[in-house]
Amino acid sequence: MIRLAVIGGGPKSLFALLALHDRLTSASSRQITVDVFDPFPPGSGSVWRGEQPDVLRLNVNMGIVDASSSLSSENFSAWVRRVAPESPAEKYPQRVLVGRYLREQFQLLSQHGNMAVVHAPFVVTGVERAGSTWRVSGPFGSHHYDEVLLATGHGLADAVPFTPFPGAANQHALIGDYSTLTTENIPAESTVWIRGAALTAYDVALLLTEGRGGSWQWPDGDCHDGAGVHYLASGGEPLHIVLSSRSGSLMYPKSESVPERVSACVSHYKQPLREWGRQVRDEVPDCGVGLSGMWSILLDCAQECAHLMGSTASALSLWRTAMTGRSADPGLDAGTLASAVTTAAGLRGSLAVNHYAAPITTAWLWARVWSGLYADLVLVMDRLPRSNQARKEFVRVAHNLERFAFGPPELTALKLVALFDSGILRLATPGESPPHGAVLVDAVTPGPGALHTAAPGGRPSSDIIAGLLHSGHVSVGDGDRGLLTDVDGTALARDGSRTESLAALGRPTEDPTLGHDTLNRGLHGEYGLWAQRVADRVIDQFDS
Known part of the structure; x- marks a missing residue:
């Protein structure tokens, strides 16, 4: 009998266990038992837990969510059509539905699968080698396992932030749990200072407004830039909500449609990018690979897209944007950098660009290149030994381009515009401090990886690590x-x-591998290869 401990019960462990199930015969599956350690319901885990407010929506196209298996052929889209036919057809449904879908797939596995899978609702505190087995410890005592899979996602439950925010209403990261954002902790008419200006911060802003009974007035005609969208206050929301970040800027809204000629152009660069990846792996210098060849390919792609869209953006202006995170202003010289998106006017401008009602910017071009080639970048960068300079450069550029490519859906951006216009919401200026008496909220979520900061010297994110x-x-x-x-x-x-x-899957392995903060199980292949290795071990033991 092989005993398997899975630490973390979110989507990554669900995908791995479904793959394992599908690789085992009904006879050999009786030779393995699985304990899934997570204080939250497995499948959804902490991030996608079921009690999330209806205000919160999926930030990626629902079409990427797929936990189908031999137990159920339904992907998320098909599941929604069956269980919630009243829900409108939309790209970004309520987040609570995602959690329900993932939990249901785990329940199918544990109740109708051909291997014994048990949910252990505990936090694991230690994993140690004990001869040929692993000792897994926690408030439940300690047990021995033949295999251990680390899939801790955004971190173990109740982990204290690496950089605490003293006085914040929430002492733990807002990862699926927004129970601290009550009227008792955050009274109506108060001033709220939010640390963070990315997706979690937008969630908080919506929970404190729409989530407290506020509503939206939409114009009869096209409102692609937010004009005519108004927020109707309920009286229960804070008087002021301030977003704060080190960059002093917001994420750019997603473009909901891309011209076919641009999509075709980006697709044309997939092969050169993958060929570069194969070539540099043939002979890796002792100091690691430089990335200049990769950046040249991406720049060529961005320039060709610019030409197709009638933009005169130069390679220099595009590279400046990649390095600084600031888009080139089409109204000025191509090399001039404009202010980042910081206000309703900036969001309106970005939305207008997405609808081709304003000149194309370097931010829009990079968003097309980065999102369109991202799956290929994941493959090319997978465990690629890089020089120290190349590694630092990649982290910097990736951070900037992800702000352009992976921002909020248009609907969220339109709501933020209305909140800016109403005077409730604003973005703090760099260096500004919270006003006296403000209620503090920490909307910074734990970064990926197993260390809080880079090695050497980075502190481990948990006692297990x-x-x-x-x-x-x-x-x-x-x-x-x-x-x-x-x-x-x-x-x-x-x-x-x-x-x-x-073994380890997902966010704990970020940096050597790329892009794990995703529900797209097709982006990474480790879970399938892990499942095959474990299945082979189980079958070998059964045959012997």
Whole structure:
């Protein structure tokens, strides 16, 4: 009998377990037992828990969500059509529906699957090698397992932020739990200062307005730039809501449609990008690979897209935008950088560009290139040894371009415009401090990886990681935050060898691998290779 411990019960562990189930025969599956450790319902985990307010919506196209298996052929879109036919056809449905779908798929696995899967509603505090097994410890005591899978996602429950926000109404990250945003903690007519100006901060702003009974007045005609959208206050919301961030800017709204000629142009660069990736892996210098060739391909793509859209954006202006996070103003010289999106006017301008009612900007061009080639970038950058300079440059540029490419849906951006116009919402200026008496809310979520900051010197994100690092069973490369793993998720030890029977998937491995903050299970292949390895072990034991 093989005993498997899965630490973390979110989508990544669900995808892995469904893949394992589908690779086992009904006979061999009786040779494995699975305990899934998570204090929250498995499948949805913490992020997608079921009690989230209806105000919160999915921030990505619902079409990418797919937990189908031999137990159920339904992807999320098909499931919604069946269980919630009254829901309007939309790209970004209520987030609570995603959680219901993921939990249902786990329930199908545990109740009707061919292997024994049990939910253990506990937080794991330690994983240690014990001979040929692993000792998994927590408030439940300790148990021994033959295989351990780390899939902790955004972090273990109740983890304290790496950089605490003293005095904040919430002492833990807002990861699916918004119970602290009550009228008792945040009274009506108060001033709220939110640390953060990204997607979680927008959630908080909507929960404190629309979530308290406010509503929206929409114009009869086209409102692509937010003109005519008004917020109707309920009287229960704060008087002022201030978003604050180090950059002093907002994320750019997603473009809901892209011209076919631009999509075709971006697709044309997939092959050159992948060919570059193959070439640089053939001979990696001791200092690691530089990324200038990759950036050249992306710049060529952005320039060709610019030409197709009638823009004169130069390679220099595009690279400046990538390095600074500031878009080139089409009304000025191509090399001049405009202010970032900081106000309703900035959001309106970005929305207008998305609807081609304003000249194309370098931010819009980079959003098309980065989002359109992202799956190929994940493949090309997968475990690629990079020079220190290349690593730092990639982190900087990726951070900037993700603000252009992976921002809020248009509907959320339109609501933010209305809140800006109403005077309730504003963005703090760089260096501004919270006013006296303001209610503080921390909307910064834990970063990806196993360390809070890059190695060497980065502090482990949990006692589990700290213990495994100390024992040498896992490792983190210099300049990275994420665990080093093999292509099947198997952890790599301090000496570079495989730590057999210990694996990690998802956000704990970010940096050596890319793009794990996603519900798109097709973007990464580790979970399938992990499932095949474990299935082979189970079948070998059954046959013997």
